[in-house]
Amino acid sequence: MQRSKLKLMVIIILGTSFLYYMGTQDALTVTGKLIRVAGPGSETTGWAVHLDSTIKIDGKQVQSIEVDHHTDRFDKLEDKRVKATGTLTFWSGIERGYWPVLDVSTIEEVKSK
Secondary structure, three states: OHHHHHHHHHHHHHHHHOOEEEEEEEEEEEEEEEEEOOOHHHOOOOEEEEEEEEEEEOOEEEEEEEEEOOHHHHHHHOOOEEEEEEEEEEEEEOOOEEEEEEEEEEEEEOOOO
């Protein structure tokens, strides 16, 4: 009995501690400065676009959006103004809850305004 409870607790803890990905099919293009970011409990992609102007996502105004997908190519664009297009997805984790992430299909440097 105790062993079953312990196994169940371990499964619940492990299951809830992993990030899970819930995708949508909304295409989105954003423009802004590509920056590195850090988050609690490593619940981050490590990259975000600080937007030129706020946008509304899931009913909330946001000034930046995390970006993901082949992040190794982001290094050369760090701290530069970029235009990124991709699929709007939502990630969830224990520390941060639910947040939007742009799964980038194309990203390119653009001239400053």
